[in-house]
Amino acid sequence: MSREPAEIVVDGRRVAVRPGQSVAGALLAAGIRSWRTTRTGKQRGLFCGIGVCFDCLVTVNGRRSVRACVAEARPGDVVSTGSEPDD
């Protein structure tokens, strides 16, 4: 087993992750409090934290509209944040 800290890449930035941690948990632990902007320019990040509100959407490994609060962060995941059209 590797002793290297596990990491994901968020918008080109390396972010440490713990086993079982959600993507949102990793973002918050890295000091990232909001990571998406609505069409009207409002910032969004973690709100409900239980997969209900869809405020925390990110793209993970090219898969769009992933709820960061319920998605497990797996080492090597590539996460993109930012505005995404609703489709």
Ligand code: FES
């Ligand atoms: S914070 Fe509500 S769905 Fe993720």
